[in-house]
Amino acid sequence: MIQPAITGWGVFTPVDTVAALEQAASYPHVTSALAELKGIHLTLTESLRNTGEKASVNSDVIALSQRFAMLMAEYQTSIEDGTISVNEARRLLRETTQLQQVLIEMKLHLEQEAR
DSSP states (O other), rough: OOOOOOOOOOTEEHOOOHHHHHHTTTOOOHHHHHHHEEEEEOOOOHHHHHHHHOHHHHHHHHHHHHHHHHHHHHHHHHHHSOOOOOHHHHHHHHHHHHHOOOOOOOOHHHHHHOO
């Protein structure tokens, strides 16, 4: 097990550990948080799907529920203080757009199966 480095400034997690965690989570949580602290906007272009997975309605339903859960988690975080800031609204919009993309892919797969 890798131990965090203790310095005069605090405790830090090694970068390779953060990278491994973000890869396992399929979302760059730490990177996103650091970017947000600096006012930087990140855009993810990869979907949550495994590239080797055959597209099906079942996999679409799973992706849809994952995206919806991410949207609801983002909403919960955003509304905790009673207001939604501009940055929070942007994150919600990003998640909504990703959810919409999953719905479009699901529609295309359903149309393909109906043929």
